[in-house]
Amino acid sequence: MVKSRPRIVAFLCNWCSYAGADLAGTTRIKHRAEVRVVRVPCSGRIDPTFILKAYERGADAVIIGGCHPGDCHYVSGNLHARRRFYVLRELLGFLGIEQERFQVTWCSAAEGEKWARTVDEVCDTIERLGPLESFKSMTDYLRIPEKEISLSDE
Amino acid sequence: MISKERLLDAIREAGAKDYAVFAPVAKDAGVMLEEIDDPASINFDHVLTVNTLKDVGLPRVEALAEFDRDARTMEAIRDDDGKVLVFGSRPCDAAAQKILDAILIGEITDSRYAARRERMVMMTLACSTADDACFCSSMGYGPHDPTGSDVLLLPKGTEFIVRSHTPRGEEFLRELGMTPDADVEGDPPPELKRKVETGGLKEKLDKNFDDPIWNSVSENCVSCGACFYMCPTCHCFDVIDESGLSRGRRLRLWDTCSFAGFTKMASHQPRVGRHARYRQRIMHKFKYTVDNVNLVACVGDGRCIRACPYGVDLCEVLEALVGNE
Amino acid sequence: MTSNLEEPLRAKAAELLSSGKVDLLIGYGRAFLGESVRPVFLRQDADTAKLIWNDRCAHNLATYLMKEPCLGLVKGGGRVAVVAKGCDIRAIATLIQENQIERDRVHIIGMACSGVRYDEDSRDMAIKCRGCEVQLPALYDDLIGSEADTGEVEGEPREDIERILALDRSARWEFWTRELSRCIKCYACRQACPMCYCGECITEKSRPQWIDKAASLKGNIAFHYIRAMHLAGRCVACGECARACPMNIPVDLLSRFLSRRVEEAYAYKAGMDPEADPFFLVNRQDDPGEFIR
Structure with a gap:
């Protein structure tokens, strides 16, 4: 049997984390390929519904990437996000969803290596935890069949 | 007349004859009308179930079709389960079914509802208690009213008088080897505190x-x-x-x-x-x-x-x- | 059980209405069912005989402040009086914090409270009253009663949050799927909530449809998840959502848990200070951030 690979959705802020992930690519740092990146203007733009939708559509984990405190392009978007995601993380735990499936990282445009490390670590964690079964049974009919998203091994 | 034990046996037999049995059972929300496996779990002494017969005939979520946009396909989800026995709902709920029938089946018919109704046998349990909110008699029905019931069970002491009110009810009783009782009076219906005059x-x-x-x-x-x-x-x-x-x-x-x-x-x-x-x-x-x-x-x-x-x-x-x- | 605060309350209400200080007074009156109580809307002092005050006055009347006719009345320069317990006043204070109503448009008749009960058969006070810190309100225009009228709330202490926290992860998920699977999405919780005042709820938005409309387990989890997030740091634990639920779901657990976490981590409690900034509107450099890698 083929082991199912984790599906990870990342919401990255345009100004820091997305550029950091880009840097990881341009400097050819190898990292796990199971992450799908969605670029957002700011980590403060990320609504709890985005994360819910990601889980509903089959994500096993979500990574949020924002600027380090003090670096926000919009001054305090990441600080608002920090409060929001503290609360969200508590909610997930209370509902019975592993908090490891929700990761937040401050990653600057210069931290390509940090981004690569984060992705690898989260992939390892999710492989250990296994797929997010909680939502699976409810949403089978919405999920993309496994074959359509098969990732080619290098 | 039929004892509670024999009545439960009859329901068990209906289950064996491929009826899906819906009956009142005690749940977190209160007494709910739900599909049951074991008739021993049926609740008899509640006033009304929290939910209504809509959960059987007109459910809160009903999948009509499944589609795939990429493949450009859409297929109706068929709903042709077998026979359904609704046991132990109250006369008011049975009467409500009659009203829904009049609205949803007729000149324009809700075919899915109609098909479900076609397969449904209503074995109603007449009330022996009522609470402060019950006012069925003011609406022209009553705690022992047979409207909408195929079979009506009237409490008499610890036993039940069996009355059939429709051909479907008669057939159902025959199927289970039960006989309707004629000329026996049940316990008097409960007195309703609530009355409302709606003349005019x-x-x-x-x-x-x-x-x-x-x-x-x-x-x-x-x-x-x-x-x-x-x-x-x-x-x-x-x-x-x-x-x-x-x-x-x-x-x-x-x-x-x-x-x-x-x-x-x-x-x-x-x-x-x-x-x-x-x-x-x-x-x-x-x-x-x-x-x-x-x-x-x-x-x-x-x-x-x-x-x-x-x-x-x-x-x-x-x-x-x-x-x- | 009637209370000796009923007469002073009626007298105060008559004074407010006859003097024209308020245009509308929302209080509690008798309902038909059993010993139960329901909200009444009074416009003239002659009506004040309808007002009652007893331990069945559980409703949080602040919820009407965000609905008609109060909205129109306040907009037109009128004033509304609300009979409110300490917990209800926290809701009013939150509305003031969030700029939903001006302090001088609402006349708060604070009631000294010794706990309320949801049904006549139960001897115990409502679970929301256990461990109450606002039996004697701090924010009011008139206070009916005094310290002497705030008897101790009887009953076991409230430990529903602890009971969930004691469960392991999969048992928690099992608990929530069991509870939420019976939600019928009647939105009684949302409509009863004084804090749910959005003109258009996110559940009603369909372009895009963020929250599934269906009352399926998936749609129900989505609804309660987002409701909890929207109430985090705003929920005043008045318990109205759980009381309103016809399916007996402890809907208040989620938002109450989050508000408790906010209180622990940020030392912020909703509705305690009408001058304070709302929780999600501000941030601090030293906010908790240990969870961020």
């Missing part, structure tokens, strides 16, 4: 659409859907698509005119303000349905009164409307 209500409703009374009777209402969704005759629905990137389902869901977003898919909710939406509830039940199918769409089960978190009381509203000059 229809005439009032015919002309009081713009009456200020609608403001005062709906003042407490917070526009939730509790009374609508708990009502055995409210039947409005919405059809939506729930989909992922490509695949999805077309669903039919309960909907209610009390929500500010009702009928928005057709541009807007024409009823602005709680009073207008509450008026629609009363008008629909006591005027429009009377105009259309000559029935009042209320059976006096009192669920709306019990469910309302803010004490809106249908009986008082009706009295106020009748008494309003």
